[in-house]
Amino acid sequence: MISILKNSAKSLYSSNSKYLGSFKNNILYSTQKPCFNLQSSTTPFAFQERAYSTDYIFNDSGKKRVLITGGLGQLGYGVASELRKEIGTNNVILSDIKVPDSSVKENGPFVHLDILDPEAIEKIVVNEDIGAIIHFSAVLSALGEQFPQKALDININGTQHVLDISKKHQLRLLIPSSMGAFGPSTVRQNTPDLAIMRPKTVYGIAKVYAELMGEYYNSKHGVDFRSLRYPGIISADSLPGGGTTDYAVDIFHSAVKSNKYNCYLKNDAGLAMMYIDDCVTETVKFFLADNNTLKQRVYNVDAISFTPEELANEIKKQWSEKFEITYAPDFRQNIAITWPEYMNDSKAREDWGYNPKIVSTKDLVSVMFQKINKQKSL
Numbered sequence: 001m002i003s004i005l006k007n008s009a010k011s012l013y014s015s016n017s018k019y020l021g022s023f024k025n026n027i028l029y030s031t032q033k034p035c036f037n038l039q040s041s042t043t044p045f046a047f048q049e050r051a052y053s054t055d056y057i058f059n060d061s062g063k064k065r066v067l068i069t070g071g072l073g074q075l076g077y078g079v080a081s082e083l084r085k086e087i088g089t090n091n092v093i094l095s096d097i098k099v100p101d102s103s104v105k106e107n108g109p110f111v112h113l114d115i116l117d118p119e120a121i122e123k124i125v126v127n128e129d130i131g132a133i134i135h136f137s138a139v140l141s142a143l144g145e146q147f148p149q150k151a152l153d154i155n156i157n158g159t160q161h162v163l164d165i166s167k168k169h170q171l172r173l174l175i176p177s178s179m180g181a182f183g184p185s186t187v188r189q190n191t192p193d194l195a196i197m198r199p200k201t202v203y204g205i206a207k208v209y210a211e212l213m214g215e216y217y218n219s220k221h222g223v224d225f226r227s228l229r230y231p232g233i234i235s236a237d238s239l240p241g242g243g244t245t246d247y248a249v250d251i252f253h254s255a256v257k258s259n260k261y262n263c264y265l266k267n268d269a270g271l272a273m274m275y276i277d278d279c280v281t282e283t284v285k286f287f288l289a290d291n292n293t294l295k296q297r298v299y300n301v302d303a304i305s306f307t308p309e310e311l312a313n314e315i316k317k318q319w320s321e322k323f324e325i326t327y328a329p330d331f332r333q334n335i336a337i338t339w340p341e342y343m344n345d346s347k348a349r350e351d352w353g354y355n356p357k358i359v360s361t362k363d364l365v366s367v368m369f370q371k372i373n374k375q376k377s378l
């Protein structure tokens with residue numbers, strides 16, 4: 001048993017993908033170089049017991065290094081930092097098509113990698129003794145509706161490349177899925193792991209593809225494929241990358257900047273959400289979990305559910321009574337109403353001990369303002 005200090009995700013980048021752009025204040029803008037804030041910070045939920053060994057070997061050839069693709073997005077850097085504490089800094093290679101800030105390279109191995117170049121991926125897998133891939137490269141839901149061809153290419157072809165390389169080299173492969181894999185015909189409350197999956201976005205269709213192909217490669221070719229269906233991920237340090245739930249991050253920064261926020265969803269658009277520290281910790285826990293404990297390859301994970309109005313009310317209570325929210329729903333509202341308000345994640349809890357710490361809107365708002373205030377004082 002080991003105890004680890006649970007640090008928050010520390011990445012901060014100024015914008016989204018260089019060549020696609022991102023949403024800010026509902027406007028799509030093209031982007032600049034990422035920049036990172038590597039100041040460490042701890043949450044009130046600092047220590048957690050883990051019941052597994054630190055001696056990880058991910059395949060029969062004894063390979064134990066991990067490649068993270070799309071590692072300069074909202075989730076990659078935090079997961080790399082947490083995983084490096086478990087298996088060693090040099091055993092986790094971060095990669096992305098973007099150019100990293102110099103501090104990224106100072107904190108561990110980084111390689112420039114385009115997920116659409118399978119030869120380049122394989123070269124890294126072979127030359128760097130990779131035994132597992134965490135595949136984060138993606139075009140998120142809202143951005144995917146703006147650039148469907150790009151989303152198809154990266155989310156389906158990129159995924160297929162890592163599946164094929166994982167089959168050839170017998171790698172462990174974690175590809176996150178999303179509540180976006182569900183659609184309007186899915187039950188929106190307490191959505192079970194096994195539910196109707198008829199998504200209406202390119203992003204969602206690609207997630208269903210990844211889930212089904214991953215399961216197929218697992219049963220047919222023995223690939224140790226794993227996937228979590230994330231809800232919207234909320235972070236203070238790293239900016240979201242063009243998803244439908246980005247409002248729940250933007251609203252905090254807007255509150256601090258101007259004490260008001262114009263929301264692109266309706267006041268009552270309830271959605272499933274999770275705080276980034278829980279996402280990072282639980283993803284690493286799942287990634288390192290003994291394969292024998294996993295009774296299925298894809299799990300729902302959820303933590304909090306709220307509407308924009310409920311979130312705004314809590315911000316008013318904890319930040320300022322004068323905080324104002326207005327609503328100007330755009331195309332993202334049509335996506336939001338097809339996604340779960342909350343998912344049933346009991347199987348994840350039973351099988352590998354999924355256990356998020358921030359489970360109320362009140363605690364989420366509190367931890368977000370603590371983080372944002374800390375950043376401001378640096």
Ligand SMILES: NC(=O)c1ccc[n+]([C@@H]2O[C@H](COP(=O)([O-])OP(=O)(O)OC[C@H]3O[C@@H](n4cnc5c(N)ncnc54)[C@H](O)[C@@H]3O)[C@@H](O)[C@H]2O)c1
Binds near residue numbers: 116154
């Ligand atoms: N953030 C969320 O709220 C959320 C919710 C559900 C699921 N997910 C899933 O989690 C994973 C990580 O999400 P994220 O929020 O970090 O995404 P993000 O958009 O912030 O980051 C994606 C990264 O992929 C990179 N990328 C794009 N094209 C690439 C290419 N051709 N080659 C290599 N890299 C490329 C981008 O540069 C970016 O750094 C994705 O699979 C996403 O679908 C995220």
